[in-house]
Amino acid sequence: MLRIVQYVVGDILRGKIVLGYTGFLLVASFGLFNLGGDTTKGLIGLLSLVLLVVPLVSLVFATVHFYNSYEFIELLAAQPLHRSTLLLAQIFGVALALTAALLVGVGLPIMLYAPTATGFTLIAVSLMLSFVFTALAFLAAVLARDKARGVGAALLLWFYFALLHDGLTLYALFLLEDFPLEGVSLGLLSLNPIDLARVLVLLQMDVSALMGYTGAMMKELLGTGSGVAFAAAVLAGWIAVPLAAAVWVFRRKDL
Amino acid sequence: MHRLRLIALLGLAPSLTPAAELHVGAGQTFASIRPALAAARAGDTIFVHSGLYREGNLLVGKPVALVGLDRPRLDGGATAEVLTITASQVTVRGFAVQNGGAASLADLAGIKVHHASHVTIEDNRISNCSFGIYLSKAHDTVVRSNEIVGIPGQNNEGNGIHAWSCAGLELDRNRVSGQRDGIYLEFTTDSAITRNLVTDNLRYGLHFMSSHRNTYRGNSFLCNGAGVAVMYSHEVRMEANLFGRSWGSAAYGLLLKDMADSQIVGNTFESNSTAVTMQGVTRMTVERNLFRENGWALQVQSSCTDNVFSGNNFVGNSFDLATNGQLDLNRFDGNYWDKAENFDLNRDGVADVPYRPVSLFAMLVERMPSALLLLRSPLVHFLDRAERIFPSLTPDRLIDPHPVMRPHPR
Numbered sequence: 001m002l003r004i005v006q007y008v009v010g011d012i013l014r015g016k017i018v019l020g021y022t023g024f025l026l027v028a029s030f031g032l033f034n035l036g037g038d039t040t041k042g043l044i045g046l047l048s049l050v051l052l053v054v055p056l057v058s059l060v061f062a063t064v065h066f067y068n069s070y071e072f073i074e075l076l077a078a079q080p081l082h083r084s085t086l087l088l089a090q091i092f093g094v095a096l097a098l099t100a101a102l103l104v105g106v107g108l109p110i111m112l113y114a115p116t117a118t119g120f121t122l123i124a125v126s127l128m129l130s131f132v133f134t135a136l137a138f139l140a141a142v143l144a145r146d147k148a149r150g151v152g153a154a155l156l157l158w159f160y161f162a163l164l165h166d167g168l169t170l171y172a173l174f175l176l177e178d179f180p181l182e183g184v185s186l187g188l189l190s191l192n193p194i195d196l197a198r199v200l201v202l203l204q205m206d207v208s209a210l211m212g213y214t215g216a217m218m219k220e221l222l223g224t225g226s227g228v229a230f231a232a233a234v235l236a237g238w239i240a241v242p243l244a245a246a247v248w249v250f251r252r253k254d255l
Numbered sequence: 256m257h258r259l260r261l262i263a264l265l266g267l268a269p270s271l272t273p274a275a276e277l278h279v280g281a282g283q284t285f286a287s288i289r290p291a292l293a294a295a296r297a298g299d300t301i302f303v304h305s306g307l308y309r310e311g312n313l314l315v316g317k318p319v320a321l322v323g324l325d326r327p328r329l330d331g332g333a334t335a336e337v338l339t340i341t342a343s344q345v346t347v348r349g350f351a352v353q354n355g356g357a358a359s360l361a362d363l364a365g366i367k368v369h370h371a372s373h374v375t376i377e378d379n380r381i382s383n384c385s386f387g388i389y390l391s392k393a394h395d396t397v398v399r400s401n402e403i404v405g406i407p408g409q410n411n412e413g414n415g416i417h418a419w420s421c422a423g424l425e426l427d428r429n430r431v432s433g434q435r436d437g438i439y440l441e442f443t444t445d446s447a448i449t450r451n452l453v454t455d456n457l458r459y460g461l462h463f464m465s466s467h468r469n470t471y472r473g474n475s476f477l478c479n480g481a482g483v484a485v486m487y488s489h490e491v492r493m494e495a496n497l498f499g500r501s502w503g504s505a506a507y508g509l510l511l512k513d514m515a516d517s518q519i520v521g522n523t524f525e526s527n528s529t530a531v532t533m534q535g536v537t538r539m540t541v542e543r544n545l546f547r548e549n550g551w552a553l554q555v556q557s558s559c560t561d562n563v564f565s566g567n568n569f570v571g572n573s574f575d576l577a578t579n580g581q582l583d584l585n586r587f588d589g590n591y592w593d594k595a596e597n598f599d600l601n602r603d604g605v606a607d608v609p610y611r612p613v614s615l616f617a618m619l620v621e622r623m624p625s626a627l628l629l630l631r632s633p634l635v636h637f638l639d640r641a642e643r644i645f646p647s648l649t650p651d652r653l654i655d656p657h658p659v660m661r662p663h664p665r
Contacts, residue, residue, distance in 0.1 A: 040548065040571035041593055044631065052633050166634035170619075173626050181625040189628055202630055209550030209573035211502040212528030213627050 001089045004076070009100075012065070013190040018101050021057055025105025026048075030049045033113040040205075043114055043122060050106065050126045051194050052162055059154040062094045062137030067147040074255055087138065087250045091243065095134040099127045125197040130234050132193045133158075135242035142249045154160025165192045181202055193238040196231045203227055279398070280304025280327070284379070288313055288329075289322075295319045303327045303350070311335045317342050323349030326380065331355040336363040337384065346375040355384030357412065364389035364413070368396055376401060385413035387434060395423040405433035405456075414439040415456065426451060431460075437479065440466040449473050459484040459510070463491060471496060477507070482527070484510040491517040501527040507548070511536050518542070521665070524549055530572075533559050542566050545665060551577050559583040568662045569593060569612075577611040577621055577651065587612060587655040589638060591662045599660045610658040613649045615642035 012018055028049055032222060033042035066073075069090070076086050106126055110119040137154050144150040169188045173181060189195040277291045277299060285291040289310050291301050297318045305325035312335040315321065319342075326349060331337040334356040338347065365384035368374050372394040376433035380402045381387045387403035390396055403415040403638040413432035417440045418424055420508050424446035430453075431437040437453035440446070441464040448471035453460040460476035461483040463469065470492040476482035482498040482509075485491055491514065498508030509519070513535040523545045524530035530549040533539075539562040542600075546552035552572040553564070557580020568591045569575045575592060589605075594614075597606035616635045620627050629635050642649055 038570055044571075047631060048633055048636060101542060161636050163637075166629055166632045168636070170626060170629060173623050177623050181623075185625045185628050195628075195632070198631060199628065201629075206550065206573045206630055208502065208526050208528050208548060209627065209630065212504055212550040213624060214507070 001086045004086065004089035005093045005096065007071075008090055009097050011069075012094065012097040013100075017098050018059060021061075021098075022097070022101040022105045025053075025101065026109065029106055029109035033109055039114040039116075043110075043118055043205065046106065046110070047122060047198070047205075050122065051198055054102065054126050054129045055162060055194060056158045058095075058098055058130050058133035059137045059140075059158050060151060061098065063141045063154040064093075064147075065094050066090070066138060066141035067150060077255055083251045084247045087142070087247055088243070089136055091138050091246070094138075095131050098130040098134065102126050102130060115204045116204075118201065121201050121204045125200050125235075128232075128239070129193065129197050132235065132238045132242070135239055136245060139242045139246040139249070142246050142253055160190050161194050166195065169195075177229045190234045193235055196235045196238070200228060200231045200235070203231075263542055269363040273296040274300060274412040277301045278304065279323075280306055292317075292319070313338050315340045315342060315347075318344035321348070321350070322346070323379075326351050328353060331365075331384070333357075336365075336367055338362075338366045340366070340368045340374055341371055343371045344373050344609070345371065347379065347528070348375070348377045350379045350665050352379055352381045352644075353383055355381075355386075357385035362386055362389060362413070362417070364417070367391070368393035372396065375399070380404075386417050387413070387431065388417070390416070390418040390421050390424065393418070393424075394419065394421055395425075397425045397427070398429060399425070399427045401429045403429065403431045403434065405435075405474045414462075415453070418443040420526075421446065425449075430454075432456065436460070436462040437476070438462070440464065440469065442466060443596070444468050446470075447472070451475075452477075453482075454478050456480065462486075463488045467491070470494070475499070476501075478502075480505075481507040481510045483508075483638075485514055485517070486512045487514065488509075489515045489517065493517065493522060495521045497523045497525070498527060498530065499523075499525045505527055507532045511539070515539070519544060523547070529554050532556075533562070535559065537561050539563070540565075543663065543665070544568070546570065546575070548572060550574065554578070555582055555585065556580070557582065562586070563588070565589045566663055567591070568665075569582050570662065574614070574617045574620070576653075577617045578653070579612060579621065581650045582653050587653070589657045589659060590655055591659050592655065593662075595658050597658060597660065604660055606658045606660055609654040609656045611643055611646060611649060611654055613653055614639045615649055618648055 029046060032045040107123045110123055136157055140153040141150045144153055189199060258395045277295055279291045283304060287310055288303060288308055295301055300320040300322060303323050303329050307328045307330060309330045309332055324542045328351045329337050331354050333354045337352045337355050340559045355365045356477045357361045364386035365381035366376055368387040374393060376388060377399045382404045383406055387448040388398055398416060412435060414436040416426060418440045420442040422444045426448045428450045432455045435458050437456040437460040439462045443466045444467045451474045451576050454477045456479045458480045460479035463485040465487045467488055468490045472494040475497040482501050483491050501508050506525045506528045508530040511533045515537045518540045521543045525547045528550040530546050530552045532554040534556045537560050541564045542564045545568045550569040551574045552578045554568050555578045562585045566587045570593045592610050592612060595610040597608055599606055616639055
């Protein structure tokens with residue numbers, strides 16, 4: 001498995017796309033830190049960037065990668081290898097290449113300009129998001145037979161998680177204004193990995209505002225650090241479940 | 256003639272004798288403080304050597320100086336008020352006052368000054384007392400460099416420094432923690448509260464009730480229920496203080512209620528859930544303050560009128576301004592807002608387009624608090640941006656016409 005991962009990562013790094021992704025992130029990060037003046041402002045800008053760009057790139061790149069290396073996957077499938085090993089190696093290879101790009105493109109500027117708890121949370125969260133959306137992309141790819149459908153599904157997933165879900169959440173809160181909504185709003189957030197990532201950063205960045213929130217449940221979650229544990233655990237679930245589903249589908253798939 | 260002079264001189268004699276020094280302590284003239292107080296005459300100095308003195312309530316009824324050497328401990332035995340001062344011109348310096356009593360009907364204190372003026376209370380350490388220092392009708396009294404430590408949850412019904420109906424107080428460089436209110440002023444006027452460090456009090460760090468024409472400057476208020484609460488007072492000057500870490504749903508750096516003609520100048524508000532909240536405030540100047548990384552920098556109720564907010568820096572707050580009205584009668588001008596995405600073509604340092612400090616999302620959160628969890632969501636960002644271009648729900652006349660491009664230097 002390790003050798004396949006090695007091969008996949010090497011293959012991706014030889015291509016120019018991940019290099020371009022790294023360059024883009026670097027330019028954007030340095031730009032945000034230098035233009036804003038204040039490091040907090042830079043981090044806020046970087047958060048928006050990470051929440052939108054990381055899922056999009058992970059989804060599209062991973063789906064396209066799956067279809068492009070379809071023949072290689074077929075070849076490997078003919079070898080005495082478990083199919084789960086084969087797919088997991090592919091997924092980890094892609095995710096590792098993407099996280100390497102993030103570590104250089106976002107991690108390095110944060111280390112230089114804002115080596116704070118908020119900064120490190122932002123790095124950790126962007127790495128987790130890469131894994132989540134690579135897994136989701138592979139799930140979409142193994143489910144859809146042709147490339148157009150696969151990429152289309154990936155784009156739809158991005159649109160839903162990045163924008164639509166929050167819109168629906170806001171609408172639901174608006175409709176149910178008169179009810180106690182603590183649990184509901186937390187549940188709705190858990191259904192979106194981007195929201196979980198955002199909340200993890202908020203717990204560092206906007207803790208003053210969050211502490212002003214009326215509600216015993218939130219107090220409990222924020223005050224004790226169990227909020228971080230909860231969000232991180234659910235986010236880990238967002239990696240594990242799509243991964244398992246993709247493997248399950250791939251093992252039964254007629255290549 | 257000679258004789259007459261002599262008689263006159265003798266008559267004046269007591270006031271002419273030089274002030275005596277009385278010593279209290281093991282191996283000294285007096286073994287305890289009470290007899291020394293009884294023997295002392297006006298103007299005398301009583302030196303109390305180190306040791307533990309359990310003498311119940313000590314009453315200082317004449318103008319003497321009580322000076323502790325090597326911090327003698329005055330212990331109230333958890334039943335009595337430790338030191339009660341009823342004479343003017345008294346000085347109390349260098350004591351550790353501990354274990355004062357608490358009562359539900361009387362306000363027992365570590366040191367109480369009652370109906371006296373020009374008293375100096377300096378360099379004492381007051382711990383585990385209900386009220387720390389209690390001033391009642393104590394005009395022109397100086398309270399300086401004392402440390403008052405309450406035990407939260409145990410004797411939290413008393414305030415650190417409590418002033419009732421006083422004028423001309425000087426409260427300087429005291430440290431107060433663990434009390435109900437750190438410093439409490441009621442019907443107290445023309446006083447200066449400077450350079451105090453007030454932390455971890457249950458309710459307010461500094462609390463004004465109907466206390467006019469006071470100044471507080473250079474104090475730090477950290478981790479209190481609310482840093483400072485100013486209520487029903489006018490002409491209060493608040494300058495160069497630090498308000499920090501007031502966290503909670505009803506926690507404020509500065510709480511202003513029904514007051515007028517005051518100034519808030521050059522203060523720093525950092526990491527409070529709400530930095531400043533205002534209800535029924537009129538003719539207030541809020542100038543050259545720094546609001547940094549607060550949840551809400553300003554919460555201004557629509558009952559506030561004729562206030563001016565200018566030259567302030569708003570940096571890294573989750574929300575800069577929340578309101579339940581239009582705030583038509585208030586003026587925002589020349590502030591630095593880090594959320595303003597603006598431009599300055601003529602390069603005069605002032606942005607070319609007015610800024611709207613109230614965001615759509617701030618209004619939404621005001622209405623449905625649970626929406627707060629969507630803070631910094633890309634969707635919210637787009638909604639806010641659209642609203643800034645075409646205002647429909649946010650107060651359309653609430654603008655800063657001259658936002659500056661760079662933070663004001665401090």
